Amino acid sequence: MLEELKIKVFKANLELVARGLVIHTWGNVSGRDKESGLIVIKPSGVSYESMKPEDMVIIDYEGKIVEGKFKPSTDAPTHLLLYKTYLSLGGIVHTHSSYATSWAQAGRSIPPFGTTHADHFSGEVPCTRLLTRIETEADYEINTGKIIIESLTTTDPMTVPSVLVNGHGPFCWGSDADAAVYNAVALEEIAKMAFYTVLLGKTEPISQFLLDKHFKRKHGNNAYYGQDKK
Amino acid sequence: MLEELKIKVFKANLELVARGLVIHTWGNVSGRDKESGLIVIKPSGVSYESMKPEDMVIIDYEGKIVEGKFKPSTDAPTHLLLYKTYLSLGGIVHTHSSYATSWAQAGRSIPPFGTTHADHFSGEVPCTRLLTRIETEADYEINTGKIIIESLTTTDPMTVPSVLVNGHGPFCWGSDADAAVYNAVALEEIAKMAFYTVLLGKTEPISQFLLDKHFKRKHGNNAYYGQDKK
Amino acid sequence: MLEELKIKVFKANLELVARGLVIHTWGNVSGRDKESGLIVIKPSGVSYESMKPEDMVIIDYEGKIVEGKFKPSTDAPTHLLLYKTYLSLGGIVHTHSSYATSWAQAGRSIPPFGTTHADHFSGEVPCTRLLTRIETEADYEINTGKIIIESLTTTDPMTVPSVLVNGHGPFCWGSDADAAVYNAVALEEIAKMAFYTVLLGKTEPISQFLLDKHFKRKHGNNAYYGQDKK
Amino acid sequence: MLEELKIKVFKANLELVARGLVIHTWGNVSGRDKESGLIVIKPSGVSYESMKPEDMVIIDYEGKIVEGKFKPSTDAPTHLLLYKTYLSLGGIVHTHSSYATSWAQAGRSIPPFGTTHADHFSGEVPCTRLLTRIETEADYEINTGKIIIESLTTTDPMTVPSVLVNGHGPFCWGSDADAAVYNAVALEEIAKMAFYTVLLGKTEPISQFLLDKHFKRKHGNNAYYGQDKK
Numbered sequence: 058m059l060e061e062l063k064i065k066v067f068k069a070n071l072e073l074v075a076r077g078l079v080i081h082t083w084g085n086v087s088g089r090d091k092e093s094g095l096i097v098i099k100p101s102g103v104s105y106e107s108m109k110p111e112d113m114v115i116i117d118y119e120g121k122i123v124e125g126k127f128k129p130s131t132d133a134p135t136h137l138l139l140y141k142t143y144l145s146l147g148g149i150v151h152t153h154s155s156y157a158t159s160w161a162q163a164g165r166s167i168p169p170f171g172t173t174h175a176d177h178f179s180g181e182v183p184c185t186r187l188l189t190r191i192e193t194e195a196d197y198e199i200n201t202g203k204i205i206i207e208s209l210t211t212t213d214p215m216t217v218p219s220v221l222v223n224g225h226g227p228f229c230w231g232s233d234a235d236a237a238v239y240n241a242v243a244l245e246e247i248a249k250m251a252f253y254t255v256l257l258g259k260t261e262p263i264s265q266f267l268l269d270k271h272f273k274r275k276h277g278n279n280a281y282y283g284q285d286k287k
Numbered sequence: 288m289l290e291e292l293k294i295k296v297f298k299a300n301l302e303l304v305a306r307g308l309v310i311h312t313w314g315n316v317s318g319r320d321k322e323s324g325l326i327v328i329k330p331s332g333v334s335y336e337s338m339k340p341e342d343m344v345i346i347d348y349e350g351k352i353v354e355g356k357f358k359p360s361t362d363a364p365t366h367l368l369l370y371k372t373y374l375s376l377g378g379i380v381h382t383h384s385s386y387a388t389s390w391a392q393a394g395r396s397i398p399p400f401g402t403t404h405a406d407h408f409s410g411e412v413p414c415t416r417l418l419t420r421i422e423t424e425a426d427y428e429i430n431t432g433k434i435i436i437e438s439l440t441t442t443d444p445m446t447v448p449s450v451l452v453n454g455h456g457p458f459c460w461g462s463d464a465d466a467a468v469y470n471a472v473a474l475e476e477i478a479k480m481a482f483y484t485v486l487l488g489k490t491e492p493i494s495q496f497l498l499d500k501h502f503k504r505k506h507g508n509n510a511y512y513g514q515d516k517k
Numbered sequence: 518m519l520e521e522l523k524i525k526v527f528k529a530n531l532e533l534v535a536r537g538l539v540i541h542t543w544g545n546v547s548g549r550d551k552e553s554g555l556i557v558i559k560p561s562g563v564s565y566e567s568m569k570p571e572d573m574v575i576i577d578y579e580g581k582i583v584e585g586k587f588k589p590s591t592d593a594p595t596h597l598l599l600y601k602t603y604l605s606l607g608g609i610v611h612t613h614s615s616y617a618t619s620w621a622q623a624g625r626s627i628p629p630f631g632t633t634h635a636d637h638f639s640g641e642v643p644c645t646r647l648l649t650r651i652e653t654e655a656d657y658e659i660n661t662g663k664i665i666i667e668s669l670t671t672t673d674p675m676t677v678p679s680v681l682v683n684g685h686g687p688f689c690w691g692s693d694a695d696a697a698v699y700n701a702v703a704l705e706e707i708a709k710m711a712f713y714t715v716l717l718g719k720t721e722p723i724s725q726f727l728l729d730k731h732f733k734r735k736h737g738n739n740a741y742y743g744q745d746k747k
Numbered sequence: 748m749l750e751e752l753k754i755k756v757f758k759a760n761l762e763l764v765a766r767g768l769v770i771h772t773w774g775n776v777s778g779r780d781k782e783s784g785l786i787v788i789k790p791s792g793v794s795y796e797s798m799k800p801e802d803m804v805i806i807d808y809e810g811k812i813v814e815g816k817f818k819p820s821t822d823a824p825t826h827l828l829l830y831k832t833y834l835s836l837g838g839i840v841h842t843h844s845s846y847a848t849s850w851a852q853a854g855r856s857i858p859p860f861g862t863t864h865a866d867h868f869s870g871e872v873p874c875t876r877l878l879t880r881i882e883t884e885a886d887y888e889i890n891t892g893k894i895i896i897e898s899l900t901t902t903d904p905m906t907v908p909s910v911l912v913n914g915h916g917p918f919c920w921g922s923d924a925d926a927a928v929y930n931a932v933a934l935e936e937i938a939k940m941a942f943y944t945v946l947l948g949k950t951e952p953i954s955q956f957l958l959d960k961h962f963k964r965k966h967g968n969n970a971y972y973g974q975d976k977k
Contacts, residue, residue, distance in 0.1 A: 063308055072450065108375055123307075165379065170454070171388060171392040171454050171455060171456070172383075172454060173383045173388060173456065181398075232497065239311065242310060242311065243311060245312055246383075246385070249385055250388050250389045250392060251392075253392075254387065254389045254392040254393050256482070257389060257390065257392075257393035257395060257485065258393060258395075259392060259393040263454045264417070264420070266420045266423050266424060267418070267423055270427055274361065274427075281361060282331055283331050283332025283333075284330070284331060284332060284333065284357055284358055284495060
C-alpha cells in the first residue's frame, strides 16, 4: 500500500545523500499520506546504498507498524508528535548536516543575517533548550518532539520550517517529503553562511523590514517571486 | 527571437549550478542584445533542473515582457537599471554564493589581499550601504540597483565588475553573460581566500603598486598577460 | 592465500580515497584473519591508482612477510601492536584526514559536543601525549602503538574506536577492515563539526546522560537503534 | 620537437584542474628537457578546457620561443630563473590554490605542525618578503624568482620544494612536472590543515626530532618508507 508515497520518501532519503547532508545512516525522511493519515518513514539503521522503496516502513499515529519488514527510524516518535501537532506538515527530515548540526552543538539559534535566510525563514531558526536528565532517560524521542514544539515562536510552523535540537541537530519539515528536503538543503547552506558571517565579525541580524520584505515577496499574500500558481 | 542569446543565457545560468555558485533557484543571469537593446533573463523561481532555453524571458528597458511564457526574475529591475546606466555591460549575474554572500552579510567590502584579487579587480570589491526602510518597502529592486551604482567608486564599471549588496549578496557583470559568470566564479574564490586571510590575522591590503602591476599586466593598455587579440 | 581478505583490505584502502580521507599515499588499512591470526596490510608508498588486490602484503605477528612482493606499510608495527593487545580488533585504519589530523596537530582531544559523537564514541576521542626524543628516534612505530594504548581510558577499545596521535593523525579500528573505515569516516565528520562548534564559541561537552543515552541506544545491551541482528 | 614532454606538461596542467588547485587560467606548469635544457611551459591565458598538447610553448633559457604558436605563461621568467639556479629542478608549478595562497596573502610561512608536513618538507614552507615598488614595477617576474631564491634557507631546494610568494601564491617544484604537481597537491592539503590547526589554538611547530624522523624515514639516506628503488 501507499506505493507512490514509499517511492517518494525513498527518493527523498537518497536526495539527502546526493546533496551531501548525510553520511552513513545519519538521517531520515518521512512523509504523511493526507488521506489515511499514515506515515511512511525510513527504516532504522539501514544503509542508503542497499535501501529499496519497499524497505520503507508504514506506521500509524501510535507508531504501530502497519506494513514493512523493518523497524522504523528510532526518531519516529519525534516525527509522529510533530505530525500530530501540526496538521499542515506533509514531510519531515532529520539530518546531522555539518553546519546546522554545529550550530545545534553550540546551542545557538541561527540569526537572520541576510536575505537568503529571509527568503526561507521569517525569523531566526531557533535552537531548543537542552533536555533534562529525566526527559533524556525516558521517552527521549517524544521529549525531543516536545522541545521542538516548545521552541517554535510562530503559530504557523511553515514560516520557520526548521528547528535545531540543542546538542543534536536539525529537524526540518514542509508540505511533503520533497519540500522538507528542500528546506533541509536551504538550512544547511544558510547555516554555513551564518557561520562565515559570524567569523567575519557580524553579530546583529538584518532589520525586521528587510526580513519581512524578502519573506513576503516570496511567501506573503502579495508574493511576486516565482510564477503564478493556478 | 534572439534564439542564440537565449541559449547563451540559459547555459550561463546552468554554469552557475555546475560551478557550485547556486542551489535551488538562488541566482539569475541576464544578457543584453547589443543591437535591439533587449534583455534576456532567467524566469523567476523556475528550477535549474527543468529549465529550457525557450523558458528564458525577453524584456525591454521598461521591464515589459516582449517574449516568453514566464515572469522574469524578481531581480529584473535591478538588472535593467544597471544596463541603462552602464552601456558597456552585456551580461549580469546575481548569486548567493557562500563566501561572497557572507562578506555581504557581514557588511564588509573585500580588500585586495593578493594578486589573485588584483588580476580581476582594480581595487576592493565594495559593499553597499544598507537600504533604508522606505527604500526597502517600495521599489526595492530598483533601489537595490541604485545603491549598487552609488557604491561604485570607479568611473569604468569593468575595472571592478562586482558589488556586494549589504545583507544580500553579490552582483557581477561583464561584456556578455559568459564574462559575467566568469567574474562571479572569480569573485567567489577571491572572497573565500580573503575570508581565510582575515582569519590568519591579516588586515591590510596589498600595496597600490602591486595591485596596479597585476591589474595592468592583464587589463592595462600595455597588458602582456594572455595572447594578442586581433 | 587469504585471497578474500586481500580483496577486502584492498577495497577498504580505495574506500579511503573515495571518501576523501586520503590523497597520495597518506593512509593505510589492514585486516586480521581471525583463524590464522595473519595480517593483510597495504604495501608502503604504493599509489592507490595503480594498486591491485594481489599487492596487499601478508605479515605475521612479528612483522615478517608471509606473502607479497612489496614491503608492508611503514606503520605496520603500530598496527601489529594494537592487534596483539586488543583481540577484538579485526581491522585498523590510519589516515591523515584533514579535520581529525588538525585536532591531532593541535594536540587536542575531541570533546563530545553532540549526539553524532555520542552515536559513535562513548566519550572524548583522546589525543595521545607527544613521544619523547628517545621514543621517536628508535622504534618509532612501535612506540606510536604504545602511546595509543596508553591513551585509551576505556577497557573495551570498541567503545571509543579511534585515537589521535599527537602531532600526527588518527588511528581507527573496528571488527573488520570495513568497520574500521566506517569509523574513520565518522571520525572525520565529527572532527569537522567539533571544529565548527569550537569556532562558534562552545567549550563544554554535552552532559554525561545525553552521551550515555545516545551511545547506549545504539551500542548498549538494550540498544533499539537499527534492526535486530539474528 | 619534445612531443613527449609537451604531453607530460599538458597533462600536468590538467591535473591541477582535476585536483581542484586552479580555476580559470590561474596556474601553470613547466618541465625541463634534461638533454637540451629547453623548457616546455603552458601558454599564457589559454583556458584549460580548450588547451591541447601542441599548444605548449618551448622556450630557451633566455625566454626566446623555440617552438609554439602562443606566447608562454607570463610567469615564464620566474620559472627560468629557478631552472637556471637549481639544476636539480625538472618541473615547476605555480597555482593560486585556496589555502596556500591565503597563507601567502597573510604573509606567513607555514610552520611544520605535524608529520604530514614533515613527510614532505624538512622545515617550514617559507613566505618571501614583499617586493619593493622598484622591484615590482620593472622586471617583476624575474624579481619574483629572485625573492623565491632569497627565501630558501636550505642549500638543497628539494628538501623544501615549495615557497609562498608574499601577497601572491605558491611556487612548487620537483624532479619533473609530475613531481612538481604532486608537491603542489601536498602543499595545499598541508596549508589547509595548518589553517585549521592555527584556528584550534596551536602556535608552536612540532619538535625538530619528530620533523627529522619523518622527513628522513621517507627521504633520508636510510629511508625505509616506500619500496626499494632499483
